[in-house]
Amino acid sequence: MSLRGPALAPGGFLNFRWGAGDELFVYGDEGAREGARLDGADARAPAGAGGSVALRFHDLSGARRRLAAQLHATFARLQAAATEGEVQLRQYSREYRASVRECIDGLAAEEAAARRDSTARADAADDLAAELEQHEWAECIMHLAEIFFLEPGEYVGEALVRWVQLHVVEPAATAPLTSALVPEQHADFWPTFHRLLLHGRMAEARELLGAHTQLRAHAALGAPVRAGADGEPSVGELLGYLDLLIENRPTLSSADQLLDFRGHWRAWLEDAAMLGRRHERDLPAGALTALRILRGDERALLEGTGGWTSLVLALVVHAQPTLRRSELDAVVNYAIAQFPEDNYSDNDYILMAIMLDNPSEALDNIAATYGRGWLLCHLSDLLARAGQVAPRPVDASSADAADGATDHALALRDYSRVLSATRGLWQLAAGYLAPLPRPLARACVGALVRAEPPSTDAKADKLLVLCEQYALQRDGATIATQVMLRKLRANMPAAALGWFARTPENFRQRARHDAIARALVRACEGGERGADGAAAPAAAALARLLGGLVGGPDATALPESGWLVEYCALRAALERLGALRVAAATAAPDAARGAADARLDACRAEAETRALVLRLCSVDTDAGGARVAADVPPAVRTQLLRDAHAAGLFAVARHVGAPATGELSVADVYALVGCLHSAQPALGVAHAAAADDAQGEWAGMSAALQPVALELCMALSSVILARPQARP
């Protein structure tokens, strides 16, 4: 391939960089060859340097992209069926081939369009033609492998005929011959007839023979074709008998028919021999050659065939129709010996390996000829499932050596790489990694998800599902963080918080992500404004934010934020508590109890606030501590300090700055609420223990408040039990 034009600077020094998807960016860079320049010497350079091209090693577009999708669908069905029991591999092979055939048709249409398009690149049509040919050969190879390794029958003759009919294009079309005024006078009439016989294309051969003028004349008389054609029959009648012979030629398709077939075959050969013997002088020379071919005369077969594959077919069809698959190697070796090795193509070597029953060598040859693409991947998978090839461990010294890697696994992996190099096919690529040994699959899927931009929420979700399947927590965290940052930049703090909640805990606690937590808080402040336009307090904003999440679509879309539903339940419990408190107060108005209730009321709201802030700033940094401290109302600083110490949030404690009093009060009950609520069970237990010790305080509650507190604790217990264990 060649690119002309002002692509490069004079001098032609080239440089490059790899991009995603095996894209190679090549650019002219004349000056860079001066090594001194990189060492900081004078940066002299020619003006006007520049211009570049991007090259891609794997480019699946158009029909090839459809092929990839269809092959994957079949592959996925095969994987699923294989886990359930025995599968009809031949059926899947046929599905693969049907997809390839559709791709071939598509490529042919693309090639035709490229040739019509005057604006297309000059060699575009040629490239497509080359690809078309490659795909035709690939289908041919896959079909032959299906016949030899996946089909159950012992006799391959009929299957080979089908193979030839599908893949060997007859060079001389019969239509011009049959439509000629006197077809037999055409120089190609008899050679074409012989070729059709050699390829086992009997129906087409009969059709061509039927165009012979003398046979047509005989048929027009309505005279019957006499068996054996005794006496002095006309040429037309003899050709009619030849036609009858071809029509009645016995075929063998299964072992059950073998005895019958042998009898019929002997009788049929006798008839053919008799026709030749009795009417050698009457028959046209072409008809006599045809009789020799039909009787399996090796010389006639050899003279009529132009290559070793045709000779194998002719020998199997005409000379040794009862040859078993396991006996074919002698015929193949004989045929190979008849043709000089210089003429063999890479495809010939692949076909030879298949016919000589050497599937491993066939796969090696396919890898060498067609690369490690779809053909190798799917064929090796089929052959491995059929037990025709045993997966071979990869040499430990190889650059590809990996834990548990076999040649089969690497074929899947390499095709997956081809797919992943094409934009939008990463999900197909992941599908081919599933059967790999777990460590290799995990490494490859990790590379795959790292290379894919989480450009939409839906895509990010899919990537996260993959991360979950393969335990790729760190990669999952990276994806969630990227989406979260994007949401923040788009001023969507609620969505950002949802994605933040999907990042694993170990990731969230890392100091550098404290900044992200603070950015979330800042975004909440900025995004939530009161009626007067002033920024609402962060705590209130966060409360509203969480409320919105619970009721919004994010709550169901993001499984990791399911805990927010529990939060909602807690809020409901608190509201019920408030209602009970009011009822109790109404039943027995009491000054002391009224004061306690007021305190309780204040603490309730403050504990909620504190818990929310603590959860979002659960990192021990000065900045985080300052943030928390700034949000805390002075009334609950003491309690917050105790919480912070108990939770190890020393920076928070430092910034709150109030001494711990050791006082335990009704507020402690709500501190317990806060701790449990903010998903800190250890701290909650500590508070519970403290509350137990302070029976006096508990007992000091009004009689009306005690059942309220009990109710609250029971509600909290249910929340805690339902909380995902991963959340601290």
Place this chain on the structure above:
Amino acid sequence: MRRIDRVPTEHADVIHDVAYDFYGERMATCSSDLTIRVWERSRCVASWKAHDGSIWRVAWAHPEFGQVLASCSFDRAVHIWEEPPGGARGGAWPRKAVLGDAKESVTSIAFAPRHLGLRLGALSADGKLRVYEAHDVMQLGEWSGVDEIDVPGARCFAWGQHTSGPAYLIVGFTNGTASVSSNDGGRKWAEVAKLSDARDAIQAVAWAPHIGRTMQLVATGGRDGTVHVYTLRPPAAGVNASAPWEAKLAARLLDHRDAVWRVEWNATGSLLASSGDDGTVRVWQPDATGQWRCVSTVKSDGATMDFA
């Protein structure tokens, strides 16, 4: 191989480096015309004067840290740039930091693997490899130096492409050796392997992405015109990170026949590309038998580019 695009790079002087972003969606170019340009396919979306000297290298940070670029120059500085909210609309990216510790030209930069945080290595002609880190990814103006490694005679370096664990570096030297070092979090780097098959200065090194292999792959390109590919096998799990590695020469690729200036692995580590003074870009791959072969060559006579 298929040509998919032609990009008019529009620089007024020599282009010294091109860098794709992590996902291959955007590209940055830098030049002796003192500017950096950012491209989305063939469209320039940002362009600005970035340094006071030729800009040797440009590098993208992992997108986890935002749209961040670093550049290094003959003016002895490393600059950090961040895309403004809403995009630059053809204009400049704001400069977030200037890392000006080098006493001479800064010739190479590379961001560390993302699991190490937002870290940047910068090699300068004064024989120092400095490692900087931004502890707060939201405050890109605040970078601190976390390492200053003496590497006299160093020409190039690359980070180990691990996804977890200690930091690794490979540094190529003018004496024809390359040194592989590890750092387990402290300030001391320990040499774990030495590669010394080149007969002249090593001018390029590349560490292959590690995707499920039991060993690491590195490549070096030298002034002797040779590309060397090595397999590095780390010691068994649990052994000290500074324990020596087993290094084996996997391939000696001689096709360039003239000084090699760049070697680089593709994203999956399956293809190695190299360019040299012979005016070619060559792409290498091991065949089924493990033999490394040139699978593609791009060459130019100044007016025509040929792909084979």
